[in-house]
Amino acid sequence: MSDAPANAGLDSVRLAQGGRANPFLLVPITLFFLLLGLAVLRSPSLMSSAGIGSAIIVATPLILATYALMASVISGRGTVDLSIGPLIGFINVTLIQLYGAGILTNPIAIFAYAIFIGALYQFLFSLIVIYIRVQPIIVSLSGYLALSGINLVILPRPGGVAPQFMADWGLGTSIFSPVFAILVIASIAWLLFTRTAFYTHLRLMGSDERAAYTSGVPIYVVRIGAHLISGAFAGLAAITFTGLISSGDPSQGTTYTLIAVTALVLGGASLAGGRGGVFGSFLGASNLYLITFVLATFNFGAVQSFVTNLAYGSILVISLLLTLIIPFIQRHINNFSPLLYFIGLGVVAMGVILHATNDRDPRTRTAPVDDTVVMQPIAPIALEELYVGPLEVAAPTAMEEELRQEAGPLVLVALLLIAIAVFVRIAVYQSNRRTIAPAVAVVVAALVLFGAYLMRAGGPFAPNNSEPTATEESR
Amino acid sequence: MTTLAQPPKLGLPATIIGVCVGIILTAIGVVFGFLQGLSVQLIILSAIATLAAFVWGWRFVLGQFVSDANSVPEGETSEGRKVWLQFRPAIFGLIAILALFLVLSLTIEGFFNVWNVVSLLIILTIIVLTRTLGRHFQENRSAFIGIMVLAGLFSIGSMNIEGFASANNIKSMLLFAAFLGIASVGQTLVALLGGLDLSIPFIIGAANVGLLYLIGLGVPPWLAVLIVLVIGILLGVINGFLSYKLQGQALIVTLGTGFAISGGVQIVTSIGTAYGGNVFGTVPNWLSNLAAMNGSTFGLPVPPVICIWALIVIVLIVGMRLTVYGRYLYALGVNRTSAKRVMISELTYWVMMYAISGFFAALTGGLLLGWSGGGFIGVGDQYLFLTLAAVVVGGTSLLGGQGGYGFTVIGVLVLQVLSSFLIGIGLDFEWQQFIFGLLILPMVALYARSPHIRTQI
Numbered sequence: 001m002s003d004a005p006a007n008a009g010l011d012s013v014r015l016a017q018g019g020r021a022n023p024f025l026l027v028p029i030t031l032f033f034l035l036l037g038l039a040v041l042r043s044p045s046l047m048s049s050a051g052i053g054s055a056i057i058v059a060t061p062l063i064l065a066t067y068a069l070m071a072s073v074i075s076g077r078g079t080v081d082l083s084i085g086p087l088i089g090f091i092n093v094t095l096i097q098l099y100g101a102g103i104l105t106n107p108i109a110i111f112a113y114a115i116f117i118g119a120l121y122q123f124l125f126s127l128i129v130i131y132i133r134v135q136p137i138i139v140s141l142s143g144y145l146a147l148s149g150i151n152l153v154i155l156p157r158p159g160g161v162a163p164q165f166m167a168d169w170g171l172g173t174s175i176f177s178p179v180f181a182i183l184v185i186a187s188i189a190w191l192l193f194t195r196t197a198f199y200t201h202l203r204l205m206g207s208d209e210r211a212a213y214t215s216g217v218p219i220y221v222v223r224i225g226a227h228l229i230s231g232a233f234a235g236l237a238a239i240t241f242t243g244l245i246s247s248g249d250p251s252q253g254t255t256y257t258l259i260a261v262t263a264l265v266l267g268g269a270s271l272a273g274g275r276g277g278v279f280g281s282f283l284g285a286s287n288l289y290l291i292t293f294v295l296a297t298f299n300f301g302a303v304q305s306f307v308t309n310l311a312y313g314s315i316l317v318i319s320l321l322l323t324l325i326i327p328f329i330q331r332h333i334n335n336f337s338p339l340l341y342f343i344g345l346g347v348v349a350m351g352v353i354l355h356a357t358n359d360r361d362p363r364t365r366t367a368p369v370d371d372t373v374v375m376q377p378i379a380p381i382a383l384e385e386l387y388v389g390p391l392e393v394a395a396p397t398a399m400e401e402e403l404r405q406e407a408g409p410l411v412l413v414a415l416l417l418i419a420i421a422v423f424v425r426i427a428v429y430q431s432n433r434r435t436i437a438p439a440v441a442v443v444v445a446a447l448v449l450f451g452a453y454l455m456r457a458g459g460p461f462a463p464n465n466s467e468p469t470a471t472e473e474s475r
Numbered sequence: 476m477t478t479l480a481q482p483p484k485l486g487l488p489a490t491i492i493g494v495c496v497g498i499i500l501t502a503i504g505v506v507f508g509f510l511q512g513l514s515v516q517l518i519i520l521s522a523i524a525t526l527a528a529f530v531w532g533w534r535f536v537l538g539q540f541v542s543d544a545n546s547v548p549e550g551e552t553s554e555g556r557k558v559w560l561q562f563r564p565a566i567f568g569l570i571a572i573l574a575l576f577l578v579l580s581l582t583i584e585g586f587f588n589v590w591n592v593v594s595l596l597i598i599l600t601i602i603v604l605t606r607t608l609g610r611h612f613q614e615n616r617s618a619f620i621g622i623m624v625l626a627g628l629f630s631i632g633s634m635n636i637e638g639f640a641s642a643n644n645i646k647s648m649l650l651f652a653a654f655l656g657i658a659s660v661g662q663t664l665v666a667l668l669g670g671l672d673l674s675i676p677f678i679i680g681a682a683n684v685g686l687l688y689l690i691g692l693g694v695p696p697w698l699a700v701l702i703v704l705v706i707g708i709l710l711g712v713i714n715g716f717l718s719y720k721l722q723g724q725a726l727i728v729t730l731g732t733g734f735a736i737s738g739g740v741q742i743v744t745s746i747g748t749a750y751g752g753n754v755f756g757t758v759p760n761w762l763s764n765l766a767a768m769n770g771s772t773f774g775l776p777v778p779p780v781i782c783i784w785a786l787i788v789i790v791l792i793v794g795m796r797l798t799v800y801g802r803y804l805y806a807l808g809v810n811r812t813s814a815k816r817v818m819i820s821e822l823t824y825w826v827m828m829y830a831i832s833g834f835f836a837a838l839t840g841g842l843l844l845g846w847s848g849g850g851f852i853g854v855g856d857q858y859l860f861l862t863l864a865a866v867v868v869g870g871t872s873l874l875g876g877q878g879g880y881g882f883t884v885i886g887v888l889v890l891q892v893l894s895s896f897l898i899g900i901g902l903d904f905e906w907q908q909f910i911f912g913l914l915i916l917p918m919v920a921l922y923a924r925s926p927h928i929r930t931q932i
Contacts, residue, residue: 080726082860128916133924135874138867139916141860146912152905213928258730265727272723306741313735320721320728 023330024268024275025338027322028283031266031315033345035290037352042297044356047411048403053175059289060183061088061244064237065260066267066281067186071230072122073264075223076206076273079129079136081122082257083143084234089151089253091117091238096160096248107165115235122231126224144257151250160248169243179240186236190278193229202226207274262316263288268323279338291315343422350418354411419448489562493533500573501526504592507580511588521589528596532603536565572599594631601627617870617878620921621885628892636899644895646777650768652891653784654846655861656884658839660787661711661832662862663883667808668828669875670718670725675836675862677733678707679855681740682840687850688744691756700762704837710736711833715826741852758848766845780842791880804828808876864911865890868918889918 045051065084072079091114098104104113125143129136161167169179193199201222205212213219241253261271267284269276291311300307423445501522508518559566576595601623633640658675665672682703689699714732718725766780795801806814807824815821836855843854869886871878893914897907 132916132920133927134916134920135925137873138919141863141867142912142916144860144912145864145915146909149905149908149910149912153903153909156905209928210931219928261727261730262734265724270723271727303742303745306738306745309734309738310742311738313731313733313738316731317717317728317735320724320731321717324720 023326023338024270024323025280025283026326026329026341027319028267028280028287029338029342029345031287031319032283032290033349035287035294036349039290039294039297040349040353040356042294045403046293047353047356047407049175049406053177053180055289055293056175056180056183057169057177057240057244059286060179061237061241062256062259062263062289063183063282063285064186064233064240065256066263066285067190067278068118068230068233068237069260069264070267070269070276070278070281071190071226071233072125073269073271074202074206074273074276075226076209077129077136078272080140080261080271081125081143081230082137082140082261083121083125083147084260085254085257086144086147086151087118087121087234087253088238088241088256089250090121090147090154091235092242092245092253093151093155093160093248093250095238095242096162097154099163100160105163107163110163110166111235111239114239115232117231118233118235118238119228119231122227122234123224126227130220130223148251148254151253155248155250158247158249158252162242162246162248166239166243167246169240179243182236182240186233187278187282190229194277198222198225203274205273259288259312260285262312266316266319287315288312340422343418346418347415347422350411350415354415416448416451420445423448489537492566493530493537496569497526497529497533500529503577513589517589521592525592525596528600532599536603537562568602569599572602590634593634597627597631618882618885620918621869621882621889624918625885625889625892628889628896632892632896632899636896639895639899646781647768648891648895649781650766650778650846652887653778653780654766654839654843655858655865655891656784656887657780657787657835657842658855658858659862659865659883659887660791660835660880661828662866663869663871663878663880664804664828665725665832666866666871666873667804667875667878668825669808669811669873670825670829671863671873672714672729672829672832673726673859674710674714674729674733674736675832676855676857676859677737678710678833678836679840679843679858680852681736682707682837683844683854684744684850684852685740686841686844687756687758690759696759696762700841703841704834707833707835707837707840708830709833711830711836712826714833715829716822718829719822719825737852756850758845762841762845763848764845766842780846788880788884795879805876810876861890864915868915 039046046055065088069081069084072081094117095104095110095114098113099110104110121143125136125139128134128139169177201212201217202225204215205217205219205222209219212222237256238253241256242248245252263284264276264281265271265284266287267276267280267282269280269284292308295304295308295311298307504525505518505522508521572595580591604623629640638644658679661672661675685706686699686703689702690696694702710732714729717728717732721728764779765783766778768778769776795804803814803819804824806817807819807821811821839858840855844850847854865886866878866883867873867886868889869878869882869884871882871886890911894907894911897910902910
């Protein structure tokens with residue numbers, strides 16, 4: 001940026017755009033698509049309505065716990081809330097006990113209770129940090145021990161029954177479950193929050209509390225606010241966690257502490273404060289879920305959980321080491337856009353998904369399905385097959401065939417959406433230059449729209465000739 | 476302490492408030508005494524003791540404030556108001572403790588007896604002393620408070636619990652304190668640099684399982700111990716290198732390596748076995764003797780691990796005070812820029828401290844194997860937060876540069892006596908953990924409060 005005084009105007013534009021870009025998202029995005037591609041290749045059923053649905057059910061408590069952690073971590077002073085896991089467990093067990101006692105039955109009351117308890121705890125936390133002025137990590141350590149103790153008192157062993165409406169969530173047969181709605185609403189709420197001045201104050205305080213204090217930011221109010229938001233997220237995480245396990249569990253929630261910290265860091269947030277976002281946290285938590293998912297498709301038998309641990313640890317350390325090269329990347333690419341990068345990799349991943357769900361190897365298609373038993377002695381493999389083999393999936397069963405019919409339109413619609421996003425992005429970016437790019441973009445858009453038209457009208461590319469509105473039917 | 480030579484003079488309102496509170500307190504005691512049907516002599520005795528101790532404590536506390544307040548110019552407000560403003564936190568705290576005691580006495584049957592009243596008085600004395608005498612100690616305030624808390628806890632415990640002060644109980648407390656103490660060596664040294672090592676529990680578990688696995692393979696036990704210790708050092712070196720390169724991320728880096736270590740060791744040990752992570756084997760006798768409760772050191776009926784710990788304590792305290800390495804460590808912790816200017820290699824120290832941490836974690840794992848006689852990967856799990864708690868309660872700052880291993884020893888002992896006390900009064904594990912968590916905060920708050928933001932600018 002420094003060597004082009006002539007292009008000062010252009011540089012300032014770039015600077016403005018680069019300011020918003022977060023290069024720390026580079027690693028999580030890459031990892032996300034890598035794992036997604038691997039997961040889909042290993043198990044194509046992930047890309048079905050039921051597969052995504054159950055993935056959302058399982059991953060949402062972790063994602064929300066990461067959000068909760070993120071909100072307080074941004075506030076600085078090394079506020080890594082180790083007590084987030086026990087807090088989720090606490091809300092879970094009290095919820096189950098209160099429901100069992102017949103006190104909390106109304107869904108609205110349950111939501112209000114969970115969010116209130118989470119916010120109350122975090123409020124106390126922030127008051128202690130502000131007025132007693134003990135290091136936050138000690139407060140969270142104290143809370144960790146106290147809450148994980150009291151959880152076992154309230155509910156000595158896993159048990160109890162969740163409210164019926166919550167128990168139904170855990171089935172995960174469709175993408176559009178209430179859990180998904182909670183996740184989307186929580187994410188959007190945070191994104192809306194980032195538009196406020198309060199968020200700017202929060203980030204300023206997180207990166208430099210003294211500067212914030214001297215410039216008149218009400219740091220106490222901001223800190224309390226950050227903790228209240230964190231508590232609300234923790235309440236939501238506890239609700240989705242209760243929905244996932246459909247019962248009470250005093251110790252399971254505790255494990256969320258370490259995983260959520262891992263997810264947060266994997267998502268590019270800084271534990272020192274001031275940096276972190278909902279997008280990165282989402283990616284970090286999803287990455288952890290995908291790691292477990294991918295490893296679960298390999299059958300390690302008794303050592304499964306150890307391999308998962310090993311993978312967690314190594315990926316965490318490696319991704320941290322990768323952040324070291326970000327300054328070099330920043331020096332050479334001075335306008336890194338996470339969104340464009342995300343879309344670019346998304347298109348590649350879409351290709352992989354399309355391949356995994358729709359493409360069939362012609363050689364395996366001729367073979368009957370039932371003959372591919374794993375235990376048979378292995379015949380010598382042709383060299384060509386050896387290289388291509390691992391990437392190809394087996395012949396489709398009837399169920400997979402149906403799945404494919406269902407997934408085809410979904411995938412194509414997604415591709416269309418991505419293409420439009422790319423077009424919009426390019427159009428916005430190029431709009432202040434006199435180049436041929438807008439024209440190219442318009443042509444590309446026209447081609448895409450033409451493709452969409454062919455698909456919709458039952459042309460040669462239509463996946464399902466009987467029903468043009470297959471997407472709606474499949475829900 | 477010389478300032479306490481002359482008795483402090485109190486204002487009239489303060490005296491009146493003090494006497495009133497004291498009389499109310501005594502009256503409560505007397506009423507409860509009669510309600511419980513204790514003998515009259517006992518009631519009178521405890522009433523006098525309560526009143527006297529309270530009045531003395533009151534004068535003592537207020538005296539400290541008065542001597543401070545003399546320099547404050549006279550304001551417009553009335554005397555009662557001023558007194559209220561000055562002693563507000565102290566009075567609130569006192570009322571809170573008394574209210575808690577009252578509630579406990581009302582709710583729990585048989586709670587109100589002489590021993591509990593004496594315990595309350597001891598607690599009050601500790602608090603008063605720490606708030607007053609403590610401010611005369613600029614450097615070692617946390618050590619002073621730690622010793623006070625330790626003495627108070629121990630005396631309360633030996634009064635309330637049968638056999639608390641017996642030789643056997645003390646020996647077992649020291650034994651467990653030794654494990655925690657050895658595990659906390661690394662955490663202390665690393666905290667002095669401003670880092671954290673959360674991989675300690677994982678290395679403990681991995682060493683525990685790995686040692687038994689090696690012995691089970693037929694490796695001579697002494698060689699197996701050596702191998703495990705060397706591997707511990709190597710893991711520490713990796714930790715130190717990564718933590719140095721990723722400044723400020725030590726917490727998460729060591730957590731990551733910890734996950735990887737524990738997963739990796741379990742994979743290695745469970746290859747070829749059907750037990751999936753459980754390792755079986757026999758522990759050699761000398762290793763059991765090292766850490767067992769009935770072990771003996773050169774004929775003395777003391778478990779050798781306690782002596783090992785004592786040796787480590789002496790070496791570390793002396794070494795950190797007198798050797799150049801120890802002084803450089805503090806120099807780095809206080810101000811790394813200026814330490815760099817005097818040619819102290821940061822990287823060397825980070826790697827060295829983490830290597831020591833890995834070594835002692837592996838040592839703890841090996842000793843715990845001798846104690847339990849069976850390998851278990853989760854044996855170190857409780858040390859994840861306990862080592863941190865010991866360091867923090869002892870008074871070593873997690874930001875680096877302040878504290879030392881002597882402080883951590885006090886922290887370890889406080890935690891150990893506290894947990895023995897809680898077990899002694901018959902609390903379940905969950906309640907212990909709950910109270911543990913609640914008590915860490917006030918203990919740390921007694922001395923480790925950071926200054927207000929406006930003083931940091």
